[in-house]
Amino acid sequence: MNFCFPLSDVSIQNGIFRLIDENLETPKIFEFTELNANTTDFLINGPEVRCRINKLGFRDSRGIAVKNLMANFEYTLDHMNFGDLNIKTELSELKGELRFNYNREDFAHFTDKVNVEASFKDSDISLTELNVFFDEFGTDQHAQLNADLSGTLNNLVATNLNVSTTRNTRIVGDITFKNLFSRADDSFALEGKFQNLASNYYDLTALMPRLLGNSIPSVISKVGNFKIKGTSYITAKKVEAKIDIDTDLGFIKSDLKLTNIDNIDNADYVGNIVLDEFNIGALLNDPLIKNTSLNLDVNGKGFTIDNLSTDVKGDIFVLDYNGYTYRDISLSGDLGNKIFNGVVKAEDLNLQLDFNGLVDFSEDIKAFDFKAQVGYANLNKLNFVTRDSISEFRGLVTMTAKGLLL
Template sequence: VNLTAQFTEASISLDEINLLYPQFGKGKTVDLAADLNGTLNQLSVENLYLSSDATGIRGNFSFDNLFDSKAPFRMDADIRNITTSYYQLRALMPDILGKNVPEPSKVLGRFTLRGNSIVTTNSVKAQININSGLGNVYADLDLTEIDEIENAEYTGFISLIDFNLGEFVGNSKLGYATLDFNVKGKGFVRGSLNTEVNGQVYGMDFNKYRYQNIQVSGLLKDQLFDGFVESNDPNVKFTFKGLADFRSAQNQFNFTAAVDYADFKKMNFIRDSVSIFKGIVNMNVVGSNLDDVAGEINFTRTSYENINDTYFFEDFQVVSSFDSDTLRTIEINSPDIITGYMKGNFKTRELGRLVQNSIGSIYTNYRPYEIEPNQEVSFNFKIYNKIVEVFFPEIQFGPNTFIRGDIVADEGDFKLTFRSPNIGAYRNELENIEVRIDNKNPLFNTFVSVDDISTVYYNLKDFNLINTTLNDTLFFRTEFKGGSEYNDSYNLNFYHTFNEEQKSVIGLKKSDISFKENTWVINREGNAKNKVIFNSALDSITIEEMVMNNNNREQIRLRGQMADSTYKDLELQFKLVS
């Protein structure tokens, strides 16, 4: 039976249609105008204007077998305008169409769609433009296997124009993107995504920086990329070839990146005013964090520029490995930077606290940081000048500087040896430095020796310091000579401990200073005063009666208190001082 009908201002309850064809949403009423022509199984709907709630549809449509579920369905659509949302569209359309609306379109919110499409029971061919609050999308796609739309297969072209990709995928570091991609694969959601991509990123926001002119070609899956990337952004020029896989608990990286230019400051990775990296990076590692990563990283022909200088490194290799009983070894090899190893059972993020606890364990009142048990580490490194200059540009180490040692955390055991022929730091020069620490040694815990110390104010030589621990107190003795002709001599005895309030106490035992042919004795009486008490923030300092005397009955006395920047009460007395 041929139908010919013209609707100008019609209002239809979908509940009534559902009595004959139960495919539409419940409780919906639509207002429409349209010209109908054909049979029920070959129906043409021209000049359609339909509105319901917040949905509007305009266009020309033809349907084959719309009302015959046993025959192959087909819809040809010339869509002038569809304005709706995911939930409104699914409720309004018959199930045969509504179930094939991709679920990711939920995130678009309210959107407008224009274009052409051919829809069958298990395929879609579409050339459409989508405008939404997130941005604009153009797609020219052929989709198959759409009966499970989230696993549908597709081939074609997708273009994003100023599209908020970060909100769409739920990543706060991502922002807006403009790109053109040819795609071939399957899946619309993260779990089923498996597609080949080839195209151009014209602009993409990441970490508050907009990247431009990036070519991408490769396989894209849920949290996996295997392929080629070339960036011609003005602040990051590189080629990347390889694999980055975040799918499992153990991430895998196997790639080569040739970086011609990368400005970390402009990309908001570094706060320094200048931070530019160049070089080749080869990475083949597996792991989820710094504590379980295993593999190898190689840097070749690398340079790094900061505000002070440009540093060149020919080769730099880092290897992390684990043996059968979880013993970990990190080996570093670079003739320009550092060579050596770190071996043991340790957590990288807790190394700083490991050292602090080992040193602090000599005090009864020390409250250790909480760390994981059974940690120990041995290390031996030879340090070259360049790596220190990069991070601490005011410090220079001489050749053949090395540091080695052992830490056994549960036993509070800490051993360290450091030697350097010379160190330049903040306009000061030190020659022939040796530091030894052994907090379990019954004779001494620390020994420091420096042949010469040249500063802008005062010169020293033959500096020696030794300390030991007795009854929760560190006792120090130091001797050195000073002055332009080294005629001054210093013999100082002092101690350090923590009081019950966890404040540091540094006190002077009986000591003497020979300065400009005048010998002064500090704490001549050997009493318990002559000390300074301060907290860890250094905003509360108490000086208890520091006294110096000489053979001419001259005396200098200092005492007082300071509390941050609001209170100072210092008393300095001179007696017969000329």
């Protein structure tokens, strides 16, 4: 016969609760002080405990002050449940359902063995408080949260995620957090499937300054506001992203793998980039260049003009340059800091060109070493010659030259 102990009302005032495991290097797992609680319908039935928590307030040893926790609580040998949960801290309010599933021996490896099932709705989370548990978030920000959680704390899956921050970032999708509470260096990973990630460079990197600030090239700051759809995998060592991005400058489709991301602006990368009606001139701070549509395979390093060094191969379908719209250009070669060494073929209406060689504008002394077969070039239509209405050129150009002004 099970032991049965019912109580209609239980209160605790100014209590202390400590969880200690002497087998650990740091025995004290956590400590609650200033503990005040009131429960009703309290029942101990053998190994099971049930009650209605009307009030539970305490101060956690890590610095979080819980002003009040309310829930329908249940503890059994294989699960612990907080139904109709409402937690209020000094800066946050969390509302929903929370359940832990376990074998009793799993508590010795809580973050890796105990399974979490949770659903949070219309919750308001302070990122400053969240840093107590995972010190990767920005400060002085709030996030409105709706999400379903499952898995262990070190392999936590957030589905139906809908987050809006006070810095106007919105995230809709599914994210898996790996090794959130692992003590191993560089073990954290984030795997995301985004239906909509709306933000800008400054707001998004402020959300998780170290993790996202180290994985998003600073050149993205120039595209303005953006909306991202796709998948990404981020660790301390690499970033894999297959995403569509609608920006203030135009459309980007990216399928890239980045490594050596300690200095993200000088990271290595390999993959494919598609631009559609994208104002690349605004990105390069060059007023002569406007919109482009292109599809390029890339393999190199660097995201700024100064440190760019990459192999490129692909097609430029449209390029607005110097007031003229070029079409049907293919290229293959090495592209660097104001350097191109490779092959360019143009089948534009006003430019038929087969170029092979080097153009180097990286130094004060410019360098040229190329051969160019010009089938046809209408220099007036291309806006290189405006004085004469008819100015055409055909021929073979072979050049090896250096000079200050060319």
